[in-house]
Amino acid sequence: MTAVLDERAGTVFVGGAGRDHASPQSLLLKYANRHGMIAGATGTGKTVTLQTLAESLSLAGVPVFMSDVKGDLAGLSQPGSQDAPLHEAFRKRADQIGLTLEYQSFPVTFWDVWGEKGHPVRTTPAEMGPLLLSRLLDLTDVQEGVMNIAFRVADEQGLALLDLGDLQAMLVWVGQNAADLSLQYGNVSTASVGAIQRALLVLENQGGNKLFGEPALELADLLRVDQAGRGVVNILAADRLMNSPRLYATFLLWLLSELFEQLPEVGDPDRPRVAFFFDESHLLFDDAPKALIDKVEQVARLIRSKGVSVWFISQNPADIPEDVLGQLGNRVQHGLRAFTAKDQKALRLAAQNYRTNPDFDIAEAIQSVGTGEAVTSLLEAKGVPGIAQRTLIRPPFSRLGPVDEAERKAVLAASPMGAKYDLGLDRESAKEILAKRADQVAQESLAAKQNVGSDDDLFDMSRDEYQNARRYEPRQEAASGTRRRSSRSDSIAETFGKSLARQLGTKSGQALVRGVLGSLFRGR
Structure with missing residues (x-):
């Protein structure tokens, strides 16, 4: 029977290909950091593919980060069961592709921006920077310029921007000193400052203030392995976060940028240092300014040399910009439905992204594959794209579906991250420093009046x-x-x-x- 992890060959098993689905399709760990894509219509099996790839990489000692949009990836923390409704279907599929079905749980850490379904995940305005913040707030070019001035002045005067209150206080100061700042940095209008403050108020009302604060997430805490050498699977609860798609996209882009900036070059490792799965990835690019898309493309192009594997999950490959799509060498294409002329055009374009297989028509196969089946193209030796294959994706070893409240609490209680992140920290920063300055000026003014x-x-x-x-x-x-x-x-x-x-x-x-x-x- 086929094993999921083949240490000697440096591969993980993805599924069986061919008419009988017995021919194994494996992902070469050496080329897993050339990035990948999982695409397909709703209900075609993308979630199962995502779950099984995360399991395989974890078994290979690769830490994983993924966003859980629907809440059903939390089942990775629990073993599968013979009593599960889909057990019989999974057993038959495992027999068909020659796989031993070994139910087991995986080391999971839950994260949540709101701190309700996982450990709080925070960053600071200073770490996110003015570009991503302007994207998050949907600012105009003029307003983005004012935001850059606020960050520049804060940096020059040693005013740490650690939470949303710090940024709001800094903008108040910028508005009060607009005349002096305009002489040095260019025009600063109070109208632009007011527009930014209103946008920050909307973000705060949506709960975005939970994202900004301390202790900020350290990337090293996402790159852990357990005592058995399995990579920890970090799951971000994104079901509520999806109600604020701009906040969701900005957070993921920040995470990708931080990896690019902080991780050292490792050349061409035998396996990735970490794998990131960005579900609903079209949200990263919807209405995004060109400068931001260029940044994503740059990160995707260069981050592989730092041992980071990035996977984009979306319903259609057309949702991903061409320049980014060109960096995705490993592809798993589930079924696409072509009900309209636009859908048919998208189907033909998706088929053209694969290396031709003389045994079948790729466009027809993409349209006709069933649930749990996909057209795959995985990089081979020397990074050559593999010939397109119809592949039956292996069944997962962990539970397919959500966990209940008691199971989630048990996982959180056992996590070492709780002691570090569950309680927030509020140290002296821009808001407090500016308030002290204002009090000092007021006291000096009062003393002067009293002396006179x-x-x-x-x-x-x-x-x-x-x-x-x-x-x-x-x-x-x-x-x-x-x-x-x-x-x-x-x-x-x-x-x-x-x-x-x-x-x-x-x-x-x-x-x-x-x-x-x-x-x-x-x-x-």
């Missing part, structure tokens, strides 16, 4: 005598032609003080008067 307006100061701005002394009143001639005498009986010293105060109506003038005449008036 002391009770023994004749020229205190609050005193009527000094206010009257500063007021300029033009002399008026009486009707008889004689000057009207002042109704005030001022002393010589007071009259002189008023005259001098009129000439020195500033704080420096007041200080001078206090210094020269202080003793005189105190003597009075």
